[in-house]
Amino acid sequence: MPRTSSTRPPGGAATLQQVATAAGVSLATASRVLHGSGGRRVAEELAERVTAAAAELRYVAHAPAQSLARSRSTVVGVLVHDIADPYFAAIAAGAMQVAREHDLMVLVANTFRDPALERDYLARLRAQRARAMLLAGSAFAGEPFAEELAGFAAAGGRVAAIGARGEGIDTVEPDHAGGGRLVAEHLTALGHREIGVITGPAGLATVAQRLSGFTEVVARPHVAGSDFTREGGRAAAHELLRAHPGLTAVFALNDLMAAGALAALREAGRSVPGEVSVVGFDDLPVATDLTPGLTTVRLDLTGIGAQAMRLLLDDEPGGRTRPAPAELVIRASTGPARP
Amino acid sequence: MPRTSSTRPPGGAATLQQVATAAGVSLATASRVLHGSGGRRVAEELAERVTAAAAELRYVAHAPAQSLARSRSTVVGVLVHDIADPYFAAIAAGAMQVAREHDLMVLVANTFRDPALERDYLARLRAQRARAMLLAGSAFAGEPFAEELAGFAAAGGRVAAIGARGEGIDTVEPDHAGGGRLVAEHLTALGHREIGVITGPAGLATVAQRLSGFTEVVARPHVAGSDFTREGGRAAAHELLRAHPGLTAVFALNDLMAAGALAALREAGRSVPGEVSVVGFDDLPVATDLTPGLTTVRLDLTGIGAQAMRLLLDDEPGGRTRPAPAELVIRASTGPARP
DNA sequence: TCGCGGGCGGAAAGCGCTTTCCACCCTCCT
DNA sequence: AGGAGGGTGGAAAGCGCTTTCCGCCCGCGA
Numbered sequence: 192m193p194r195t196s197s198t199r200p201p202g203g204a205a206t207l208q209q210v211a212t213a214a215g216v217s218l219a220t221a222s223r224v225l226h227g228s229g230g231r232r233v234a235e236e237l238a239e240r241v242t243a244a245a246a247e248l249r250y251v252a253h254a255p256a257q258s259l260a261r262s263r264s265t266v267v268g269v270l271v272h273d274i275a276d277p278y279f280a281a282i283a284a285g286a287m288q289v290a291r292e293h294d295l296m297v298l299v300a301n302t303f304r305d306p307a308l309e310r311d312y313l314a315r316l317r318a319q320r321a322r323a324m325l326l327a328g329s330a331f332a333g334e335p336f337a338e339e340l341a342g343f344a345a346a347g348g349r350v351a352a353i354g355a356r357g358e359g360i361d362t363v364e365p366d367h368a369g370g371g372r373l374v375a376e377h378l379t380a381l382g383h384r385e386i387g388v389i390t391g392p393a394g395l396a397t398v399a400q401r402l403s404g405f406t407e408v409v410a411r412p413h414v415a416g417s418d419f420t421r422e423g424g425r426a427a428a429h430e431l432l433r434a435h436p437g438l439t440a441v442f443a444l445n446d447l448m449a450a451g452a453l454a455a456l457r458e459a460g461r462s463v464p465g466e467v468s469v470v471g472f473d474d475l476p477v478a479t480d481l482t483p484g485l486t487t488v489r490l491d492l493t494g495i496g497a498q499a500m501r502l503l504l505d506d507e508p509g510g511r512t513r514p515a516p517a518e519l520v521i522r523a524s525t526g527p528a529r530p
Numbered sequence: 531m532p533r534t535s536s537t538r539p540p541g542g543a544a545t546l547q548q549v550a551t552a553a554g555v556s557l558a559t560a561s562r563v564l565h566g567s568g569g570r571r572v573a574e575e576l577a578e579r580v581t582a583a584a585a586e587l588r589y590v591a592h593a594p595a596q597s598l599a600r601s602r603s604t605v606v607g608v609l610v611h612d613i614a615d616p617y618f619a620a621i622a623a624g625a626m627q628v629a630r631e632h633d634l635m636v637l638v639a640n641t642f643r644d645p646a647l648e649r650d651y652l653a654r655l656r657a658q659r660a661r662a663m664l665l666a667g668s669a670f671a672g673e674p675f676a677e678e679l680a681g682f683a684a685a686g687g688r689v690a691a692i693g694a695r696g697e698g699i700d701t702v703e704p705d706h707a708g709g710g711r712l713v714a715e716h717l718t719a720l721g722h723r724e725i726g727v728i729t730g731p732a733g734l735a736t737v738a739q740r741l742s743g744f745t746e747v748v749a750r751p752h753v754a755g756s757d758f759t760r761e762g763g764r765a766a767a768h769e770l771l772r773a774h775p776g777l778t779a780v781f782a783l784n785d786l787m788a789a790g791a792l793a794a795l796r797e798a799g800r801s802v803p804g805e806v807s808v809v810g811f812d813d814l815p816v817a818t819d820l821t822p823g824l825t826t827v828r829l830d831l832t833g834i835g836a837q838a839m840r841l842l843l844d845d846e847p848g849g850r851t852r853p854a855p856a857e858l859v860i861r862a863s864t865g866p867a868r869p
Numbered sequence: 870t871c872g873c874g875g876g877c878g879g880a881a882a883g884c885g886c887t888t889t890c891c892a893c894c895c896t897c898c899t
Numbered sequence: 900a901g902g903a904g905g906g907t908g909g910a911a912a913g914c915g916c917t918t919t920c921c922g923c924c925c926g927c928g929a
Contacts, residue, residue, distance in 0.1 A: 204656070204685040206885060217909045222887060231888095234907070249681050254657040255597035256885035259914045264594060266637070266658075275623035275832070277616060284614035287640045291647075296654060298605070299638045301626045308630075315635060317543070318593040319605075342588050346543040421815070450819045476760070480789045482821030493614070545915060556879045561917060570918095573877075595915035598884045 205248035214244040268316035272328030285496025323349035323503040370488035370517030371404025382528035383440040387431035391419035424448025428455035446471040464526035484522030544587035553583035607655035611667030624835025662688040709827035709856030710743025721867035722779040726770035730758035763787025767794035785810035803865035823861030
């Protein structure tokens with residue numbers, strides 16, 4: 192039976208050895224031609240023979256073997272709470288764009304906001320010897336996480352996070368507090384005094400920061416809510432309306448909840464912004480399509496993801512912080528307070 | 531200097547050899563204890579010593595080395611057009627859920643609808659020796675793709691796709707045509723005769739199928755559009771309105787474009803559904819929050835992603851097809867045609 | 870008491886690649 | 900013309916793990 196003469200490698204993929212043999216050169220030479228770091232040159236003719244043989248055999252280097260030999264892999268990890276959430280999807284998209292510019296593949300870990308799962312993924316990413324990992328939706332602190340992260344860093348992995356995570360970790364810090372402040376200033380300028388805030392889960396750092404920025408300006412808002420979803424926003428808005436009928440404005444800590452609030456207001460027969468103004472946060476694409484168009488705070492999520500990945504992949508020492516600005520986008524859902 | 535006595539492995543991660551030495555057993559025994567496939571048993575006491583040593587050294591197996599030795603990796607690939615698009619994000623989320631049940635990690639390849647990039651990712655996934663790959667947004671056909679895929683399959687990789695892709699490939703087939711038919715039936719039942727359709731990129735199979743299902747019932751709709759985005763929908767709606775002022779209904783081939791159409795109708799001062807009815811496709815979360823609520827076709831995207839991943843990971847022979855039903859969700863954006 | 874077989878630990882041979890080191894050959898200089 | 904030196908190909912030693920195969924030791928039966 193002929194061996195190296197068939198076009199398709201017999202079973203499984205072709206190995207570098209097969210390519211070398213087919214080209215009549217040594218393994219080392221084939222390696223240098225195909226993956227050589229450029230430091231070493233190979234004669235034109237041999238190089239061509241190798242390239243041809245590789246193409247013929249449809250050779251693709253065995254990435255795990257390469258990782259092992261080089262002791263550096265070509266994957267990076269991205270940890271998100273939920274990839275189906277547009278907030279994280281946008282961050283991931285930005286990160287992936289940059290990763291691909293660096294010829295890296297992205298391993299996405301969907302933690303579903305479960306701390307146990309998150310720990311597990313951290314370990315698996317470490318097991319993969321990922322070049323770096325981006326903590327995009329990772330609000331959990333505590334001993335085991337810090338240890339896992341330290342272990343990862345000790346083994347040469349880089350870590351970056353969206354939102355403060357701890358020292359030594361590169362972070363891109365979206366200006367949640369500043370955004371909250373902008374909203375508060377906007378609403379007070381419009382004459383609103385009775386303002387309700389719809390919050391998300393208490394433990395989430397982003398929530399705390401958005402709220403604290405807001406309360407720097409508006410000392411004692413009425414607060415309700417718990418779940419970071421549309422339904423959570425709807426329920427919280429109803430609750431707020433019941434408890435404080437005099438409310439003239441509602442600030443939902445993200446756009447999803449704002450959409451819910453808008454629905455609740457509609458159900459309650461309150462006009463927006465005639466009777467009640469509504470503000471969201473994130474400026475997801477949906478904000479434009481709500482009725483009325485939602486006034487909200489824009490975060491350049493894709494840019495943030497991209498920047499974090501850039502931090503991860505350059506060779507500077509870690510521990511840097513890059514602020515990401517928040518910007519108020521005024522649409523139709525806010526207006527002057529009724530007298 | 532003491533060697534194995536420190537808690538944290540000196541530099542880099544601990545190796546199995548270090549664990550074995552610390553436990554006073556051989557490499558083989560340590561491997562059997564920590565990753566043994568169960569076929570072989572190890573005495574209780576030794577096993578405990580190994581486990582303890584591993585914990586102490588925070589040992590995590592080197593995944594690439596394991597892949598190499600076992601010649602089977604623990605990653606699967608998911609190819610999408612754009613992870614920031616909620617359509618693909620939902621599919622990916624479903625796939626990831628199942629992957630994690632199988633203890634697999636997911637490599638996400640974002641092709642940005644670029645054929646060259648897509649080919650490249652196919653090769654890289656092959657290089658990683660991914661256990662399987664899911665083609666979620668991959669509309670490109672042609673020689674090079676088929677070859678790449680064949681190479682992957684020949685090497686033992688499984689391939690599944692959302693939407694027909696070719697023989698031998700497991701596929702989950704969303705009933706795009708059926709959805710289109712449902713829309714057509716709904717609109718004609720409401721008395722609509724002059725109907726405009728807003729399509730996406732011509733090459734996309736999903737677009738073609740949705741449209742063909744529709745035209746089975748409504749022979750000659752007015753067609754416009756090209757881009758699968760909100761803005762594309764908006765522009766196309768304006769165009770349709772200009773060309774066919776008598777239009778009483780618009781069917782946008784996805785919800786994003788429907789949102790744009792709704793905006794265009796608002797701009798043109800046409801009431802929905804009073805003067806013009808609007809229907810979308812996909813039932814993205816945004817559909818509820820549009821005004822009026824969007825009548826659309828629901829596809830269980832998460833379920834589709836999950837099912838595709840399940841197909842990928844069971845051990846049955848490939849080439850199966852699983853239909854995924856489409857369901858009409860009637861909301862406020864459709865009503866009887868004006869007489 | 871001796872022999873045999875089963876059970877279990879260890880040595881070692883890879884998995885596919887990178888990279889160091891060596892040897893060779895050719896060219897250039899004196 | 901002879902020797903030194905640069906450039907280039909090849910042999911081989913790993914990278915960290917799995918898994919086969921070997922051999923030891925123990926318990927049992929005759």
